[in-house]
Amino acid sequence: MTVPKGKLIIIGGAVDMGSNISAQENILQPNYIKFFEQGILKRIITESAHHEASKVEVITTASQIPELVSTEYISAFNHLGVNHINILDIRTREDASNPEYLQRIRKADVVMFSGGDQLRLSAIFGGTEFLQILKQRYQKDNFVIAGTSAGAAAAATHMIYRGSSNEALIKGHVQITAGLGFIDSVFVDTHFVQRGRIGRLLYAVASNPGILGIGLGEDAGLLITEGSMMEAIGSGLIILVDGRNMVETNIYDVEIGAPVSIENLKVHVMSIYDKYDLLQHKLLIKKVVKVENGVFIKADK
Template sequence: MASSTSPAPRRRPPTLLIIGGAEDRVGKATVLRRFVRLAGGKRARIVLIPTASSFQDEVVAAYTEVFTRLGAPEPTVVNPQDRLESQDQALVRLLDDATGIFMSGGSQLKLSQRFPGTPLGDALHRAHARGAVIGGTSAGASIMSQFMISMGDEGITPRQRHSQLSAGLGLLQGAIIDQHFAQRSRYGRLMSMVAASPSLIGIGIDEDTAIEVRDQRTFTVHGSGAVFVLDCRAATSDAPDARRGAPLMVSGAVVHSLPAGATFDLSEVRLVDFVEKHPDVAVALASAKA
């Protein structure tokens, strides 16, 4: 006799949506639309964490408007004001029930002080492991990695000791994330970090652009900008010897520039697929050359 028991639903792989900041909220909202879809759409249970922001009421209002406009129910807000509140079990239960968790921009040091090593931080890891999508923009993107750039100078040239690392959540291992990448000229500071720590891969994400990371292994790019991957594993650098503020010598680094439609393997550090997502741009360029 056949069993009447329905098969268990397939568990979603651990998924991160890491956004470079200033994502479109009023037009197509491509990146945030992807977050809502991954969280479950009209059945989503989204928790919004505005903790990093200095304008928390405005952030809550803005994301509540866009998430509901994109079809999700109104999000629940979790906003610990200090490390003690990050132990509140009522807040922990809200994260344990979420299908999507979104961290806003602001100061990543606020997130670093209140989440890693706390019950709320542990709840974020549990949510990620069971398949809830963890999204973050700007500061909320940087906190995803094990180590994050908490401050640093802007500019193209990598310089010695012009940036500082702090502890992140470690949801993404083996990488350092930087955001607002092209718009705030952050190539130099990210290159200086991975030149000094070549076992880490640098990931710089433009504004209105995101990487969707599955199972810690591969990511796909969404949005209107590009993602830069900096690989210094085989590079030569004078980072151990350069004086403070000096331009760094870095030779042999590999840089990948990845627009929407690119899929990248983080474990092998290589492009695995590319599907053109901006055909209008391609047509315009072809017409200009004709």
């Protein structure tokens, strides 16, 4: 397996951007989280090739309010001292083939997908040269791909795109399709803790136990390096569901509309600085030794 040179950052939504509103699915009800200077956006810039001098392209395709989201991201990154911010306002597959846009992502240091509807991302970018360039750069260059909310949910090869929280464990209610394919062998769900989406992830993993379920809370993210080492970032929580040792399920026997039973799924909880190795399936927990000015300081377990 080829080890990517790039970095992937997936975020659960409602990332604190140090402004009056957050770029999230429900932008009219912002979730204020006291995390910014040492938070997720800062980490994206820290991990990028040229730090504050990096060229950042924000893709607002998933959003229904791209103009408002664009303004917020520009303001937030400017606050961090990043001035080379551009918006890729791609709304159709024709837009995705715009030669100017293709050239811009060839030169970018960071590409960030905003929140919204992940099905728009897969339908507009699937099979395009635009997506091919992103994947090539992720494999070969010191390049950061980041996504929040829908942008995170669409990052993997397999994507959950539909399913209510309260009926998720009823057969047929959770829908899965192909995502953008930056990472294999995981399902990603977002706004996870706040919207009670554990049932969606349990169902997805039970339907394919070899794929790790990742539930990202709000203002929580994972920095994925070398394609397999995941570090928790942000102030929120991350839930992992491992189905490799699942004993039994009736998911393949029951009729559509019937409840599903599952035996022996393993669940992990990650918080800031914890790490998980996707190859070794091992979690390294770091303990909090002190909190300074709202910043968590941890040490090895």
